[in-house]
Amino acid sequence: MGVGVGALTAYDLTQRTHSILRNYPVAGHMRYALESIRPELQQYFIERNFDGRPFDRDTRTVVYSRAKGQEIGKAFGSERDLEEPGYNFLVHSNAPVEPSGPEPRVRLGGPECSRPYDISLLNISAMSFGSLSARAVRAMNKGAAMGGFAQDTGEGGLTDYHLEYGADLMWELGTGYFSARTPDGHLDRDEFRRKAQMDEVKAITIKISQGAKPGMGGMLPGAKVNAEIARYRGVPEGEDCLSPSAHKEFSTPIELVEFIAELRRLSGGKPVGFKICFGSRREVLSICKAIIDAGSGPDYILVDGSEGGTGAAPQEFTDHVGMPLREGLITLHNALTGSGLRDTISIGASGKVAQGNDIVRRLIQGADFTMSARAMMMATGCIQAQKCHTGKCPVGVATQSARRQRALDVVDKGERVRRYHEATIAEARRIMGAMGASRPSQLDTTMLRQVLSPIASSSYAEIYEWLSPGQLLDSPPESWAADWAHARADSF
Known part of the structure; x- marks a missing residue:
């Protein structure tokens, strides 16, 4: 063990590639070991359910659960900031309809x-x-x-x-x-x-x-x-x-x-x-x-x-x-x-x-x-x-x-x-x-809104210009x- 540590110390002190190892022989390897597992530490122990990238944990959980045929639900409300500028939400109807028939193609x-x-x-x-x-x-x-x-x-x-x-x-x-x-x-x-x-x-x-x-x-x-x-x-x-x-x-x-x-x-x-x-x-x-x-x-x-x-x-x-x-x-x-x-x-x-x-x-x-x-x-x-x-x-x-x-x-x-x-x-x-839409053709740009500030939102019909035929x-x-x-x- 001692011979191995000594050999590694000698190598670290004489190699010219890594400055950290020249200054901190042996111990410097801990930095590279931690760096190598940083993504896993971030994903599993640090990131919250809704802020991971490119797909957050909530989204990944939905995909995995559906693929396994498991029921999906979320208790105690949304963890997202629903007033953050840029947040999009869909507009529901007081006259909803039940989906029926085969999938639209x-x-x-x-x-x-x-x-x-x-x-x-x-x-x-x-x-x-x-x-x-x-x-x-x-x-x-x-x-x-x-x-x-x-x-x-x-x-x-x-x-x-x-x-x-x-x-x-x-x-x-x-x-x-x-x-x-x-x-x-x-x-x-x-x-x-x-x-x-x-x-x-x-x-x-x-x-x-x-x-x-x-x-x-x-x-x-x-x-x-x-x-x-x-x-x-x-x-x-x-x-x-x-x-x-x-x-x-x-x-x-x-x-x-x-x-x-x-x-x-x-x-x-x-x-x-x-x-x-x-x-x-x-x-x-x-x-x-x-x-x-x-x-x-x-x-x-x-x-x-x-x-x-x-x-x-x-x-x-x-x-x-x-x-x-x-x-x-x-x-x-x-x-x-x-x-x-x-x-x-x-x-x-x-x-x-x-x-x-x-x-x-x-x-x-x-x-x-x-x-x-x-x-x-x-x-x-x-x-x-x-x-x-x-x-x-x-x-x-x-x-x-x-x-x-x-x-x-x-x-x-x-x-x-x-x-x-x-x-x-x-x-x-x-x-x-x-x-309130039974098929995709009934969707329109008033049904999707974007938060502009904590006190204002607008529909896509208002935010964007839409050309006529x-x-x-x-x-x-x-x-x-x-x-x-x-x-x-x-x-x-």
């Missing part, structure tokens, strides 16, 4: 779509195999198949794990065109046609950007590109796998619209849309002008908020780049409405959707349906350890380690995913009923006129 499919898809109000958002373990992908696929909702493949490609239980799929095509790419990184039309026409594939989503790192590509190091990942993505084994920051198949709004039309034709008439985290309102309007000029457009648009976060990203991007989901939804809804396009294009919302009130709030803010990633991970067993990018996920959800994956039972977790979805949809419908075409309001005038279909 949303039609994805505009005038050019011959094979529309009716999507659930809540679905599994984009998460790739490679980021998620095979068992996690399979569990989510099983849950989606049993519950009748959709699973987005993520940009990592369409794999056998996404097809195993026959769930409805949204195939995401990112800038790497994985699962349908040519050796030089373009889209392989023949391979895309073959896979897009599979029965399980219900819709195709072009990923322009994601909330965690908008405007940024990605790199999967060659050391992680094993034979299986290489086969599914269509890249060389053992070599760095690049997702460029921009697409090779289009570079302007009008080219995007033309690419959408081509994919719809190749897929046999299935819905095609795109996912984007917005930055500039002018770019949103440029897409609208391109749709108008081409006489063709997407069947849906998925808005990813900057609060999204399953994808590992530099902290500066995660914290400071991109439009939050609320503003993105309102901006897109207004742009499509003012351009006269809203009736033919559905809007999806992705970003921290976990509970029934989240669904209702996003519907009021402009969405038609929602997507959830991290809550679905939690239903599959995720404990918010925030080690997704390290390969050391302790519960086998976000890792390729066979040993760590062993903890995740596909059958059990698949059932949990199904139960979580079913209970959350039921709660969203119950909340809508309490607001075709208003941008006829007489753009002053607040939109400059952006509308400068937006161009041939340039972002």
